[in-house]
Amino acid sequence: MTDTITRLKQIGQTKIVAKAVLAQMNYSLPEICKPNKYAEVVAVRQKAMYVCSEIVGAGTSTIGYVFKRDHSCIDHAKKQIKGKMVYDPDMERHVRDLIEAGWKALEQADDPYKRTEDSTQSRVRPRHNSSAELPRL
Secondary structure, eight states: OHHHHHHHHHHHHHHHHHHHHHHHTTOOHHHHHSOOOOHHHHHHHHHHHHHHHHHHOOOHHHHHHHHTOOHHHHHHHHHHHHHHHHHOHHHHHHHHHHHHHHHHHHHHSOOTTOOOHHHHHHHSOOOOOOGGGSOOO
16 A cells, blocks of 8 residues: 555656656657657657656656656666766756756645645544543443
8 A cells, every 4th residue: 555655656746847847848748758759859758757767766667657658768768868967068957957947846746645734633533532421331
C-alpha cells in the first residue's frame, strides 16, 4: 500500500515538474508524449526527463509512465543530457534554469498527499472516554 501511494505521489510530482519545464520550452506534455522523432522534440523530451529524474528522484519506470516511454529511453536521455552538460556550458545553464523552474512549480503545487494538522485531526474518530456509556460487568 505504501509503495502504491509513493508511486502515485511520484507520478503526480513528475507531471507537475514536466509541465512546468515543458512550458519553459514552449511545449506541452501531450505534444512531447507523441511518438515523434524530430531532433528538436527529442532534445526537449530528454531535457524534461532528465530534470524530472533530478527533482523527483523517481525511478525510470515511473518517469517513463508519465512520458509514455520505456525505462531504457529514460536512461538514455539522462546519459545524453549529462554528457552534453559536461562539454556545453550553455546546455548546463539551460538545464539548471529548467531545474529551478521545476522546483518552483513543485513548491507552488497543491500536494494531495501532504498532511497537515487539520487534515489528520478531522479524519481521526473521537474516542468515548465516558465510563457511563460502558456497560458494567
